[in-house]
Amino acid sequence: MRINNEIVYYMDVKKPVIVIGVCGSVAAVEDVKLIRELKRQNFDVNVVMSENAKNIVGKDAMEWASEHKVVDKISGSVEHVYFCGVNGIADMFLICPCTANTISKIACGIDDTPVTTFATTALGSKKKIVIVPAMHICMYNNPFVAENVEKLKKQGIKFIEKFEENKVKFPDIDEIVRVVKEEISKKEI
Numbered sequence: 001m002r003i004n005n006e007i008v009y010y011m012d013v014k015k016p017v018i019v020i021g022v023c024g025s026v027a028a029v030e031d032v033k034l035i036r037e038l039k040r041q042n043f044d045v046n047v048v049m050s051e052n053a054k055n056i057v058g059k060d061a062m063e064w065a066s067e068h069k070v071v072d073k074i075s076g077s078v079e080h081v082y083f084c085g086v087n088g089i090a091d092m093f094l095i096c097p098c099t100a101n102t103i104s105k106i107a108c109g110i111d112d113t114p115v116t117t118f119a120t121t122a123l124g125s126k127k128k129i130v131i132v133p134a135m136h137i138c139m140y141n142n143p144f145v146a147e148n149v150e151k152l153k154k155q156g157i158k159f160i161e162k163f164e165e166n167k168v169k170f171p172d173i174d175e176i177v178r179v180v181k182e183e184i185s186k187k188e189i
């Protein structure tokens with residue numbers, strides 16, 4: 001194709017769409033930097049937050065970082081279907097950070113927060129889901145939470161776990177970005 005009489009290659013400018021589900025862990029404060037880095041790496045990033053997440057990190061900060069309206073309530077626009085339905089625009093649902101509470105709700109098919117509604121929809125649509133758990137190790141080792149983590153892993157959900165100082169800690173941002181790229185590049189089954 002020619003532009004101003006110079007030959008240029010055709011470029012597909014559509015960026016992969018990542019939806020980040022933010023839960024009520026103190027690690028949510030790391031998401032501003034993560035979102036900015038994902039955008040730098042040419043991903044389009046949208047955010048869905050639980051009420052408890054909003055007690056930890058402000059909706060405005062997420063809106064600023066993602067440059068998109070933040071979903072903190074499922075409305076008549078059925079945002080969960082728009083992003084994570086069968087024909088939804090999301091290429092990945094990245095729940096980061098994910099609480100013990102949200103892990104267990106997803107594993108039991110409960111959806112009573114915007115994040116769990118997105119997860120229920122994404123799982124049913126076979127969307128790629130990546131979970132970054134963050135909590136004290138005693139919570140992660142709770143037998144019911146541990147069982148629910150295994151249930152989700154068996155469904156093909158990828159976990160990024162960093163065990164350190166008796167915690168499942170928020171991993172390095174570069175590591176999250178690396179896994180996101182790796183998972184996105186995998187062929188659909």
Ligand SMILES: Cc1cc2nc3c(=O)[nH]c(=O)nc-3n(C[C@H](O)[C@H](O)[C@H](O)COP(=O)(O)O)c2cc1C
Nearest residue numbers: 023024025026050052053099100101102113134135
């Ligand atoms: C300051 C603060 C930090 C918290 N950090 C965590 C955490 O790192 N991991 C976790 O699983 N829960 C943590 N919690 C508890 C969750 O917020 C609580 O389980 C809540 O119900 C989670 O809701 P959500 O999963 O809908 O976001 C924290 C609570 C507070 C107030």
